[in-house]
Amino acid sequence: MAKPKIYIDGKEGTTGLQIYDRLAGREDIELLLIDEEKRKDSEERRKLIHAADIVFLCLPDMAAIDAVALAEGSKARIIDASTAHRTAAGWTYGMAELSNAHREAIQKSNRVANPGxxxxxxxxxxxxxxxxxxxxxxxxxxxxxxxxxxxxxxxxxxxxxxxxxxxxxxxxxxxxxxxxxxxxxxxxxxxxxxxxxxxxxxxxxxxxxxxxxxxxxxxxxxxxxxxxxxxxxxxxxxxxxxxxxxxxxxxxxxxxxxxxxxxxxxxxxxxxxxxxxxxxxxxxxLGKGASGAAVQNMNLMLGFEETAGLAL
Structure with a gap:
């Protein structure tokens, strides 16, 4: 079975780097990396977003909204670490512990807003x-x-x-x-x-x-x-x-x-x-308050052990 492909849009920021640190050594996923010279190139980002199974958005709010637009027509499932979609219709709030319904929604969702x-x-x-x-x-x-x-x-x-x-x-x-x-x-x-x-x-x-x-x-x-x-x-x-x-x-x-x-x-x-x-x-x-929570949500969305790659 092919490994899920993961792309971090905004890997150079604090949250993105922390997500990368939690994923870099894992053998159950494939990380897609953008050429540093093209990290602000919309077409190159679009290409990687469309190639990915899961995309983390570690961007300012308006840039995150633009990135969602780049994902249109793809099968990429998005975890947005910005504030942009936390109360937006059609987005699942990414805190699984609140209830069984929250956990099941995250597992099935294509659009998850990571909590602040x-x-x-x-x-x-x-x-x-x-x-x-x-x-x-x-x-x-x-x-x-x-x-x-x-x-x-x-x-x-x-x-x-x-x-x-x-x-x-x-x-x-x-x-x-x-x-x-x-x-x-x-x-x-x-x-x-x-x-x-x-x-x-x-x-x-x-x-x-x-x-x-x-x-x-x-x-x-x-x-x-x-x-x-x-x-x-x-x-x-x-x-x-x-x-x-x-x-x-x-x-x-x-x-x-x-x-x-x-x-x-x-x-x-x-x-x-x-x-x-x-x-x-x-x-x-930076853990349960940001990057750790984002990786937890990815694990749930992909059917992995919830705590895989996390420090307890």
Whole structure:
């Protein structure tokens, strides 16, 4: 049987390079590589897209839309790592752990939108609680997210790694101050919320790793559950999953945002008491938050072992 042909459109970017690193040593696929001098040549890209079984789009939003147009008339199945199609009709949201229906849709889909990194942390915590009636759809959600600077792409990486970087770069920096971050539409839509959360992203002086935290006032939730009740709901939802685990309840140490750096899995940590709950999603923004998730989706689409080529 012929090996599936894989093409990464935008391999030179941070996400593309990370996908390539996960695929380069695999013997169950064939990687199609573009001549470096032609990587912006539309006709050469079209040729490779049409020759591929799976195409990863690791491009800015408008370039990803243009690449989908290049794929017209081909049999290529597309995994888009940009923001462009995450809430678009006809595209499958690529987070298999949310339900059996999500996993089956990914397996059958020709168009999969890879989740955003901040959105991954919010949705893994929030979706199961909304689906089980723990969080009402009109609840006033808030979320803050700590991320390494690699999430900002090549420009931000260069700024942080420059010997001349400003003193302010050595401390956490809050951004997205308009409260209109590009991940908000998928956060709201995928979780089925009536309103987007108030979202505060924070970048700090470390390369990769992410901690995304939601905070809940239990008295405003139906039945006034305790933090341990909420832990039980999440633990039951993700029981048996290979890439998402829920940490045993009662952890009282410190949570470091880089603790999962280098891994493609995600861990949820629930803290709190009878009145208040905090849920933190801990993962690698380049792993389960980007490239690792994209390879997981490819594996599902091709019928491979879900975790093939991933670091657990």
């Amino acid at each position: 990194c901040h959105a991954t942390g919010f949705i893994t915590s929030t979706y199961p609680l909304v689906a089980q009636g723990v969080i009402p759809k009109d609840y006033p959600m808030t979320v803050f997210s700590l991320t390494g600077y690699s999430g900002g792409g090549k420009k931000m990486i260069a700024e942080y790694e420059s010997p001349e970087k400003p003193q302010s770069y050595f401390a956490p920096r809050i951004y997205g101050l308009t409260l209109k971050h590009k991940h908000l539409p998928e956060m709201q839509k995928i979780c089925g919320l009536d309103f987007p959360p108030v979202f505060s992203p924070i970048v700090d002086d470390y390369y990769k790793g992410m901690a995304v935290t939601i905070q809940l006032q239990n008295r405003l939730l139906p039945g006034k559950p305790t933090a341990e009740d909420i832990y039980e709901k999440l633990a039951g939802w993700y029981d048996g999953q290979k890439l998402i685990k829920v940490h045993p309840f009662g952890y009282d140490g410190m949570i470091a945002a880089a603790d999962m750096a280098g891994r493609d899995s995600l861990e949820l940590i629930v803290n709190g008491h009878g009145e208040q709950t905090m849920v933190t999603a801990l993962f690698d923004n």
